[in-house]
Amino acid sequence: MWAVYASLLNVGPMVIAPPISGFVITHYGYYANFLVFALLAFPALAVLPFVKPYVKSSKE
Amino acid sequence: MFSEKKGNAKIPFSYYIGYGIFYMMQGYSMTFLPFFMPGYMTRVLGLSVVDAATIMSIVFIPWAIKILPGIVSDAVPWGRFGRRRPYIALMSIVAAFSAFGLMLITQYSTLFVVLLFCFYLGVAFTDAVTDALALDAVPRERYGFMLGIGWGCRAAGACLAGIFGALLLEVYGWSAAFLSAGIPCLLMTASLAMKEPKMTTEKRITKALLKEIFTSKHFYIGLVFFPLSWIAMGGLMFFEPFCIEIAKFSETQAGSLIALNYLGMFIGAPLGGRIADKIGHKRGYFIFTFLWASSIASFTLIGFGGYVIALVILCVYGFFDGMFSSAQMAVAGDLIPLH
Numbered sequence: 138m139w140a141v142y143a144s145l146l147n148v149g150p151m152v153i154a155p156p157i158s159g160f161v162i163t164h165y166g167y168y169a170n171f172l173v174f175a176l177l178a179f180p181a182l183a184v185l186p187f188v189k190p191y192v193k194s195s196k197e
Numbered sequence: 198m199f200s201e202k203k204g205n206a207k208i209p210f211s212y213y214i215g216y217g218i219f220y221m222m223q224g225y226s227m228t229f230l231p232f233f234m235p236g237y238m239t240r241v242l243g244l245s246v247v248d249a250a251t252i253m254s255i256v257f258i259p260w261a262i263k264i265l266p267g268i269v270s271d272a273v274p275w276g277r278f279g280r281r282r283p284y285i286a287l288m289s290i291v292a293a294f295s296a297f298g299l300m301l302i303t304q305y306s307t308l309f310v311v312l313l314f315c316f317y318l319g320v321a322f323t324d325a326v327t328d329a330l331a332l333d334a335v336p337r338e339r340y341g342f343m344l345g346i347g348w349g350c351r352a353a354g355a356c357l358a359g360i361f362g363a364l365l366l367e368v369y370g371w372s373a374a375f376l377s378a379g380i381p382c383l384l385m386t387a388s389l390a391m392k393e394p395k396m397t398t399e400k401r402i403t404k405a406l407l408k409e410i411f412t413s414k415h416f417y418i419g420l421v422f423f424p425l426s427w428i429a430m431g432g433l434m435f436f437e438p439f440c441i442e443i444a445k446f447s448e449t450q451a452g453s454l455i456a457l458n459y460l461g462m463f464i465g466a467p468l469g470g471r472i473a474d475k476i477g478h479k480r481g482y483f484i485f486t487f488l489w490a491s492s493i494a495s496f497t498l499i500g501f502g503g504y505v506i507a508l509v510i511l512c513v514y515g516f517f518d519g520m521f522s523s524a525q526m527a528v529a530g531d532l533i534p535l536h
Contacts, residue, residue, distance in 0.1 A: 145264075145419060145420060145422075146423045146427050146525070146529065147257070147261055147321075148261045148424040149424045149426065149427040149429075149430070149431065150427050150430040150431035151260045151261060152254055152258065154434065155250040155251070155253045155257070156254055157431070158431055158432060158434050158435055159246050159250030159251070162246055163246055163247055167439045168497045168500065170432055170435070171494065171497050172497060173432070174429045174432025175429065175491070176490070177429045177432070178486055178490035179486065179490060180425050181425040181426035182486060184418065184425060185422065185479060188415075188419065188479065188532070189415055189418075
């Protein structure tokens with residue numbers, strides 16, 4: 138099961154990000170690329186409350 | 198043999214050392230190629246940024262389908278050799294020989310893409326299976342620390358790649374650099390120091406367990422959450438061309454920047470793992486996201502501040518990236534039922 142989540146983790150930076158990066162750099166430059174990707178750190182927080190441990194830890 | 202006792206479970210230090218060496222070697226290879234390869238494709242092979250990005254997307258596919266080797270490793274053991282260790286040995290060799298093969302490529306061809314793909318296939322396979330082996334071998338309450346060690350050692354290897362790789366490139370050229378990316382793949386077999394625990398009935402993959410997992414709403418939430426959570430890291434894919442073409446740094450300066458980035462990560466990762474274990478993995482993830490995103494945005498100052506500012510920014514970014522990644526991996530570890 139670890140591999141399932143490890144795969145999903147890598148989909149973002151390795152498969153989805155390169156075309157976005159290529160597009161933004163070509164059209165808007167490297168600085169816009171950094172700002173766009175800084176913003177892309179946040180959408181995952183909207184899903185975080187729904188992520189529950191499979192076995193609930195005492196600290197969560 | 199030294200060992201750490203946690204409750205009733207003893208964790209031999211050789212596990213930490215083997216896992217650490219694995220990640221250090223993987224860190225070297227996995228930093229060297231992704232960091233310098235976009236520059237190699239655009240400046241040496243003459244490809245456009247968009248073409249280089251497309252090729253990177255293709256060759257990174259094995260990282261996105263680690264679910265397949267993961268399932269194969271979970272379900273298809275190699276008899277008495279186990280279900281993890283034989284795959285680690287075999288795929289380390291595939292990655293190494295693919296990197297060696299890149300030494301023979303002098304101009305763009307399909308073979309270049311195939312070899313690069315096979316390199317990432319080998320590294321992705323061993324990465325997934327080694328993490329699975331580590332999670333088999335250590336108790337759940339040590340996940341954060343164990344993964345923090347892995348992440349930190351990966352950073353140390355990446356740090357070496359930044360300095361040593363850039364020097365190799367400048368002095369001996371690309372063939373020597375590809376050779377140096379392949380040798381660490383052979384050394385990734387250090388993770389075989391971890392022994393596979395005896396398979397108990399409740400740890401075996403069954404149809405019922407697969408059904409339980411794939412019909413669970415938590416799985417589908419993970420399906421959305423995980424691709425989103427790390428996407429920001431992809432913003433640095435073209436950092437090397439940025440350093441050379443925009444900031445006008447030398448190859449060695451660019452390598453030193455990436456080395457310092459990983460030095461920061463080396464310190465931040467175990468610390469982030471510890472903090473996340475203490476305050477709760479999700480809470481740690483939430484806090485570290487803000488710090489990590491701010492450090493990515495600060496990259497816009499590099500072109501105006503010069504090399505010294507760039508050194509500080511990369512070090513701070515690496516530190517927060519390490520903290521964030523440890524918390525994120527710990528959240529992923531929490532979602533695993535038994536395997």
